[in-house]
Amino acid sequence: MAQPLAFVLDVPETPGDQGCESSPQDDESEVHHSFCQLIQEQSQWAAEEGLELQQREPAPGAWGAPDDSHQALLGPEVAPAHSTATLRILASMPSRTIGRSRGAVISQYYNRTVRLRRRSSRPLLGEMSRSARPSLRLYDLELDPAAGEEEEKLNLLVKELQGLSVAQRDHMLRGMPVNLAEKRCLRDKSQTLRGMRRGQQHRGGVCSCCSRLGYACVLASHSLGLVLLSGLHALAPWRFALKQIGGQFGSSVLSYFLFLKTLLVFNALLLLLLLAFIVGPQAAFPQGPVPTAFMGLELLTGGGGFAHTVMYYGYYSNATLNQPCAPQPNGSQCTPRAGSLPYNMPLAYLFTVGAAAFITCITLVYSMSHSFGESYRVGSTSGVHAITAFCSWDYKVTQKWASRLQHDNIRTRLKELLAAWQLQQEPRSMCGRLRQVAVLVLVWLLCLGTTLGCAAAVHVFSEVMLESPVAAGQEAALLALPLVVCLLHLAAPYLYRGLAALERHGSPVLEVYMAIFRNLVLKMAILGVLCYHWLGRRVAALRDQCWEDFVGQELYRFVVMDFIFALLDTLFGELVWRFISEKKLKRRRKPEFDIARNVLDLIYGQTLIWLGVLFSPLLPAIQIIKLLLLFYVKKTSLLANCQAPRRPWLASHMSTLFLTLLCFPSFLGAAVFLSYVVWQVKPSSTCGPFRTLDSMYEAGRLWVRQLETAGSSVSWLSWLYQHLVEDTVFIFLVSALLLAVIYLNIQVVKGQRKVICLLKEQISNVTRIMRGIWIRWWHRHATAGLAICRALPAGTGSPRGGDSSPRQDTWRVLGRAAPCGYRQSLRIFAILEVAFGLPPAGGTHVGTRTLLSALIL
Amino acid sequence: MGNKQTVFTPEQLEAYQDNPFRQRIAQVFSEDGDGHMTLDNFLDMFSVMSETAPRDLKAYYAFKIYDFNDDDYICAWDLEQTLTKLTRGELSAEEVSLVCEKVLDEADGDHDGRLSLEDFQNMILRAPDFLSTFHIRI
Numbered sequence: 001m002a003q004p005l006a007f008v009l010d011v012p013e014t015p016g017d018q019g020c021e022s023s024p025q026d027d028e029s030e031v032h033h034s035f036c037q038l039i040q041e042q043s044q045w046a047a048e049e050g051l052e053l054q055q056r057e058p059a060p061g062a063w064g065a066p067d068d069s070h071q072a073l074l075g076p077e078v079a080p081a082h083s084t085a086t087l088r089i090l091a092s093m094p095s096r097t098i099g100r101s102r103g104a105v106i107s108q109y110y111n112r113t114v115r116l117r118r119r120s121s122r123p124l125l126g127e128m129s130r131s132a133r134p135s136l137r138l139y140d141l142e143l144d145p146a147a148g149e150e151e152e153k154l155n156l157l158v159k160e161l162q163g164l165s166v167a168q169r170d171h172m173l174r175g176m177p178v179n180l181a182e183k184r185c186l187r188d189k190s191q192t193l194r195g196m197r198r199g200q201q202h203r204g205g206v207c208s209c210c211s212r213l214g215y216a217c218v219l220a221s222h223s224l225g226l227v228l229l230s231g232l233h234a235l236a237p238w239r240f241a242l243k244q245i246g247g248q249f250g251s252s253v254l255s256y257f258l259f260l261k262t263l264l265v266f267n268a269l270l271l272l273l274l275l276a277f278i279v280g281p282q283a284a285f286p287q288g289p290v291p292t293a294f295m296g297l298e299l300l301t302g303g304g305g306f307a308h309t310v311m312y313y314g315y316y317s318n319a320t321l322n323q324p325c326a327p328q329p330n331g332s333q334c335t336p337r338a339g340s341l342p343y344n345m346p347l348a349y350l351f352t353v354g355a356a357a358f359i360t361c362i363t364l365v366y367s368m369s370h371s372f373g374e375s376y377r378v379g380s381t382s383g384v385h386a387i388t389a390f391c392s393w394d395y396k397v398t399q400k401w402a403s404r405l406q407h408d409n410i411r412t413r414l415k416e417l418l419a420a421w422q423l424q425q426e427p428r429s430m431c432g433r434l435r436q437v438a439v440l441v442l443v444w445l446l447c448l449g450t451t452l453g454c455a456a457a458v459h460v461f462s463e464v465m466l467e468s469p470v471a472a473g474q475e476a477a478l479l480a481l482p483l484v485v486c487l488l489h490l491a492a493p494y495l496y497r498g499l500a501a502l503e504r505h506g507s508p509v510l511e512v513y514m515a516i517f518r519n520l521v522l523k524m525a526i527l528g529v530l531c532y533h534w535l536g537r538r539v540a541a542l543r544d545q546c547w548e549d550f551v552g553q554e555l556y557r558f559v560v561m562d563f564i565f566a567l568l569d570t571l572f573g574e575l576v577w578r579f580i581s582e583k584k585l586k587r588r589r590k591p592e593f594d595i596a597r598n599v600l601d602l603i604y605g606q607t608l609i610w611l612g613v614l615f616s617p618l619l620p621a622i623q624i625i626k627l628l629l630l631f632y633v634k635k636t637s638l639l640a641n642c643q644a645p646r647r648p649w650l651a652s653h654m655s656t657l658f659l660t661l662l663c664f665p666s667f668l669g670a671a672v673f674l675s676y677v678v679w680q681v682k683p684s685s686t687c688g689p690f691r692t693l694d695s696m697y698e699a700g701r702l703w704v705r706q707l708e709t710a711g712s713s714v715s716w717l718s719w720l721y722q723h724l725v726e727d728t729v730f731i732f733l734v735s736a737l738l739l740a741v742i743y744l745n746i747q748v749v750k751g752q753r754k755v756i757c758l759l760k761e762q763i764s765n766v767t768r769i770m771r772g773i774w775i776r777w778w779h780r781h782a783t784a785g786l787a788i789c790r791a792l793p794a795g796t797g798s799p800r801g802g803d804s805s806p807r808q809d810t811w812r813v814l815g816r817a818a819p820c821g822y823r824q825s826l827r828i829f830a831i832l833e834v835a836f837g838l839p840p841a842g843g844t845h846v847g848t849r850t851l852l853s854a855l856i857l
Numbered sequence: 858m859g860n861k862q863t864v865f866t867p868e869q870l871e872a873y874q875d876n877p878f879r880q881r882i883a884q885v886f887s888e889d890g891d892g893h894m895t896l897d898n899f900l901d902m903f904s905v906m907s908e909t910a911p912r913d914l915k916a917y918y919a920f921k922i923y924d925f926n927d928d929d930y931i932c933a934w935d936l937e938q939t940l941t942k943l944t945r946g947e948l949s950a951e952e953v954s955l956v957c958e959k960v961l962d963e964a965d966g967d968h969d970g971r972l973s974l975e976d977f978q979n980m981i982l983r984a985p986d987f988l989s990t991f992h993i994r995i
Contacts, residue, residue, distance in 0.1 A: 171911075174910070174911055174914070175911040175913055175914050176914070177914055177917040177918065179888075179897060179898065179901045180897055180900050180901045180904060181897045242994075243994040243995075246994055247994070251986070251989045251990060374985055374988075375985035376985070382963065382983070383963040383964060383980055383983055383984075384963075385956055385959040385960045385963055386959075386960045386963045386964040386980050387980070387983070387984040387986075389936065389939060389940060389943070389956065389960050390919065390923065390939075390977075390980070390981070390984070390987075391981070391984040391986050391987040391990055391991070392943075392986075392990065393876075393877070393878070393943060393990065394989075394990045395876065395906065395990060395991055395992060395993050396990070396992060396993060396994050397876075399875075400875040403875040403876065403877075404875070407877075407943070407944060407945045407947075410943050410944060411943075411944040411945075411947050411948060414940075414944065414948060414952070414956055415948070415952070417956075418952060418955060418956065421959070650985075650986055651986055651989055652985040652986050652988075652989060653985065653986075760966060763966050763967050764966075764967065764968050766967075767967040767968055767969060768968070771969070
């Protein structure tokens with residue numbers, strides 16, 4: 001098995017111990033100069049080699065020692081030393097240094113020398129099988145003269161590590177491709193030397209034992225932190241369940257469950273804030289009428305027993321809690337009781353909801369941008385074949401049947417890619433293209449029409465519900481609207497799927513994107529109609545009653561109905577369908593787990609929660625219970641009834657897409673709705689913390705005015721409020737700044753793309769030039785070698801024994817020295833054979849075969 | 858494999874061994890390249906295949922796994938082996954060679970007919986899924 005020869009042009013990663021840090025861009029003129037130098041050196045060397053060969057020719061006995069010929073033709077080990085500038089330029093070419101740091105270069109070199117050393121210095125004891133006998137390896141190390149070199153490299157690496165901070169050192173150690181034992185040794189060495197240095201500094205002082213103690217404390221706390229971290233990792237919920245799912249279904253289905261976990265975290269955060277600042281204080285000061293008796297129906301309708309509790313907006317008081325005194329007639333503030341903390345409920349309500357929305361926004365945007373940074377790269381859309389070949393096998397999958405499915409999926413994917421490529425090769429007629437565009441437009445029109453139809457149906461039904469008021473005992477009738485909406489959400493996606501079967505897209509990923517987009521538009525349209533219905537019509541209809549309570553209860557009903565339909569869908573869509581397809585239709589395939597539809601359902605559910613958090617502060621608790629139950633139900637159904645989807649699923653792209661969808665239409669829509677309610681809608685005058693105000697925002701404004709009159713210590717707050725929030729110039733300035741930053745980022749990305757193209761061009765130019773030089777040199781030697789071969793006797797034995805002759809050895813060496821790939825070498829040899837008229841018989845034929853076999857290996 | 862005490866029957870064990878690259882993984886991570894791993898090698902393997910290993914480290918070892926002839930380049934023969942193992946030999950020879958050609962077209966940056974470590978790393982940079990697929994959950 002041939003090692004690639006270290007040609008003078010194929011410079012191994014010379015560690016940067018030549019002290020260079022200059023980037024290739026700075027040395028453009030030097031590049032040109034060094035290339036000229038290289039060409040001159042090559043021609044000189046070729047001339048020398050030619051002379052050398054001609055010298056040896058008259059002494060055929062000398063060819064009995066193939067090593068000499070090897071040496072003469074191998075060259076690089078005895079090559080004249082090239083200028084450091086040349087080597088430096090070549091070593092720092094982008095193709096050699098992308099993603100490499102100095103330490104990694106050194107460590108790779110170290111690793112490679114260790115392996116080469118181990119391989120090369122193994123004692124030749126006949127057919128010794130490569131075993132890990134420690135005694136023999138020890139023997140290697142002791143007899144090896146290169147061990148000293150290895151020690152030197154190790155010290156270099158340790159020195160490199162000491163120059164870094166602790167975090168950087170850990171990061172570099174983690175990224176080094178050496179094994180764990182050596183990493184541990186390196187870390188200990190770089191730590192102890194540092195510790196020793198510190199010890200040396202404090203030697204002879206009282207501080208020496210203190211510093212040692214401090215050092216020991218630091219180490220102990222570090223290890224304690226590590227233990228806690230590993231304990232936390234073990235406590236991570238559902239670790240085994242996620243492993244099971246990933247092992248049987250792969251990363252694609254796992255992404256749904258990870259998304260569910262993310263939503264759980266968001267809701268937990270929201271609930272914590274609301275419990276601490278709104279629900280808790282109000283629950284500690286109960287007020288209002290005693291709630292009615294609990295009947296079973298409340299769980300579905302949200303009214304009845306739940307109506308006058310902390311669950312809804314109407315229960316919250318509009319006064320300051322813990323300060324039970326009437327305001328004095330002369331307008332002064334009433335003094336609080338001794339030892340109590342007054343709690344202004346309206347203000348707390350407004351600020352908590354605002355803070356919760358703000359924190360959710362920041363968290364969402366941060367996780368979205370983090371995920372985006374992980375999953376999108378400049379130029380990431382090309383290279384689909386390479387990515388399928390190398391990145392599509394999911395190592396998580398453990399079950400045999402699951403990996404068989406993966407094999408099938410990958411095979412199907414590759415066949416589809418080839419088919420798509422072949423289709424592209426065929427020129428498509430104008431007629432066919434027009435037809436495809438027409439079908440696309442038609443299908444989109446039909447889908448949009450369906451969406452509008454559904455929205456209109458919801459609108460009409462809600463108007464009907466408004467017209468016919470519900471009697472006190474018939475609260476179950478209130479469930480009609482959520483039922484209709486959920487039915488539409490269930491039926492319309494099947495219609496879209498049917499319509500999408502008419503289209504014929506080139507790429508299956510585009511189909512998935514289209515399906516997601518259509519479903520999303522449907523959900524957002526229906527939610528928009530519902531928001532209009534609540535804010536526009538219900539508020540007007542329930543003028544004297546508590547409309548906020550009603551809206552809160554409506555949203556509760558929607559959430560519960562959504563959950564019931566999710567359960568029914570799992571039951572009928574997966575379990576019953578599996579029975580039908582196995583028993584009746586006799587198909588071996590289980591139903592597929594539809595990831596896109598399930599994730600969109602989760603996003604829709606979360607939007608409902610965000611819409612309703614103002615009217616029902618305990619809604620996130622309902623969502624947490626719902627998500628927990630949904631996890632277990634979906635997991636059980638998945639393991640029992642489903643199989644992984646056959647379509648390719650770019651898990652990380654899709655995760656980013658779902659987070660984006662969660663942020664933009666979902667959260668943004670909810671934020672717009674909440675902002676409108678807070679700013680523009682008049683709160684009801686009979687219930688809730690804002691019952692005497694014109695808008696909910698008024699509470700904040702009143703408070704700021706109170707601060708102004710209160711004292712000068714907090715007047716800066718009112719100044720801030722007046723000039724930053726009320727005044728719109730500031731907001732315009734901030735928006736303009738944001739737009740400028742976004743524009744700059746876009747330009748930077750464009751520039752990076754251009755740089756990548758230029759670098760790619762540079763790489764291929766350099767390789768072409770180098771190969772041109774090398775091929776010319778090699779041709780010259782090949783012709784010289786061929787001439788020698790013709791002069792040599794064919795098939796004579798050599799001192800090496802076996803069936804290798806000097807001629808074949810020459811061929812072998814020439815083959816190894818070939819600078820180009822397998823196919824080009826075949827072509828070149830064919831040409832040379834024809835050119836020199838070498839008969840395909842005897843030693844030469846065997847030589848060619850040996851040569852080709854050497855090339856393959 | 859979980860937190861329950863289980864005794865595996867041979868059939869059950871057989872069900873867990875279907876990674877097409879299992880021999881290559883053992884060879885790459887073993888010290889002498891013959892597939893026999895010590896505890897350190899085993900830890901090494903799980904450390905590289907864990908969730909938090911850096912991308913470059915994973916790319917380095919993935920490159921070594923796919924380099925069947927250990928010549929520090931992924932040549933066309935290596936690619937053919939990879940594809941055959943991935944599809945369990947169910948693609949025709951023509952299709953395999955076509956895919957190999959396209960892979961080399963796409964990923965070979967310096968146009969030498971084979972993929973070096975840099976080419977591979979460059980290609981991995983464009984594949985965000987790599988981190989989640991080259992990962993074994995413990």
